[in-house]
Amino acid sequence: xxxxxxxxxxxxxSTSINRILATALIRLxxxxxxFFEIQIRDLPLYSQDYDDAYPPEAVVLKEAIDSADAxxxxxxxxxxxxxxxxxxxxxxxxxxxxxxxxxxxxxxVIGASVGQIGTAVAQQSLRGVLSFCNARQMTAPEAYIxxxxxHYEKDGTVSDPGTEAFLRAFMTEFHDHIERVLTVxxxxxxx
Ligand code: FNR
Numbered sequence: 001x002x003x004x005x006x007x008x009x010x011x012x013x014s015t016s017i018n019r020i021l022a023t024a025l026i027r028l029x030x031x032x033x034x035f036f037e038i039q040i041r042d043l044p045l046y047s048q049d050y051d052d053a054y055p056p057e058a059v060v061l062k063e064a065i066d067s068a069d070a071x072x073x074x075x076x077x078x079x080x081x082x083x084x085x086x087x088x089x090x091x092x093x094x095x096x097x098x099x100x101x102x103x104x105x106x107x108x109v110i111g112a113s114v115g116q117i118g119t120a121v122a123q124q125s126l127r128g129v130l131s132f133c134n135a136r137q138m139t140a141p142e143a144y145i146x147x148x149x150x151h152y153e154k155d156g157t158v159s160d161p162g163t164e165a166f167l168r169a170f171m172t173e174f175h176d177h178i179e180r181v182l183t184v185x186x187x188x189x190x191x
Contacts, residue, residue: 002032003178006068010075010086010111010122012041017147021112022074023156028164029171033178038064038071040089051096058092062101065093069187070106070178071135077113077122087129094133102133106181108174110143118144136185138177143170 007026011018026035042057044050050058065071075082093101109126111119123144130137143166151160158164 002034003069003175003182004034004036004067005029005070005072005178006036006038006064007072007074008038008040008086008089010073010083012083012085016076017112017114017149017152018074018076020152020154020156021110021145021147022072023154024152024158025072025074025110025156025167025171027156028158028168030175033171033175035072036064036068038068038089040085043085043089043092046088046091046095048095054092054096061089061092062099065101065105068105069182070108070174071102072174073107073109073111073126073130075109075111075119075122075126077111077115077117077119080121081125082122082129086126090129090133100133102130102135104181104185105135105187106138106178107135108138108170108177110145110170112145112147114147116146118146120144136177136181138174141170141173143167 007022009019009022075086107130109123111123113119151163152158
């Protein structure tokens with residue numbers, strides 16, 4: 001049986017290297033994973049004042065996560081953490097209290113940076129947030145990608161064989177992680 005994976009791109013940049021990485025990951029993923037982007041760009045800044053009446057953008061966000069079997073975060077590192085726009089989206093999805101959209105959801109984290117540590121610090125920060133949100137994270141393999149533009153085409157083709165094999169293995173492991181989690185924690189995505 002196939003699974004629907006909602007993916008978050010932490011960057012709003014029109015030239016995002018993380019968007020290119022996501023395109024590559026989707027190309028290299030096992031065939032029975034189907035992907036759709038969960039948009040974060042148009043969300044207002046979260047406040048508890050909205051908890052009684054979420055705006056349409058936030059309702060769409062929560063419905064998108066609810067319809068997914070798993071979520072994948074592909075994010076840059078901003079100032080040794082995740083971009084504020086991504087944190088804002090997670091805050092929306094985690095609320096109102098008692099309606100946390102990430103509860104028990106299979107999740108994976110990956111990111112690309114132009115720097116040597118390849119978003120490692122941002123990913124650790126994100127893992128802490130997702131842990132509190134009770135997402136079922138894939139703990140290994142970790143993937144801290146130092147982005148080398150010459151190895152990626154815009155359509156997601158990866159020309160470097162070592163990088164391609166690593167990313168393919170990451171997505172295969174994520175597929176297996178999703179299946180394991182859903183075996184004990186099935187998603188109610190039909191209703
Ligand atoms: C960065 N960048 C960056 N890189 C890094 O490795 N660690 C960091 O802490 C930061 N901090 C940071 C802050 C801000 C505000 C910006 C705009 C950039 C550089 C970052 O890796 C680079 O801009 C990437 O291209 C961002 O990813 P996207 O947007 O291209 O996907």
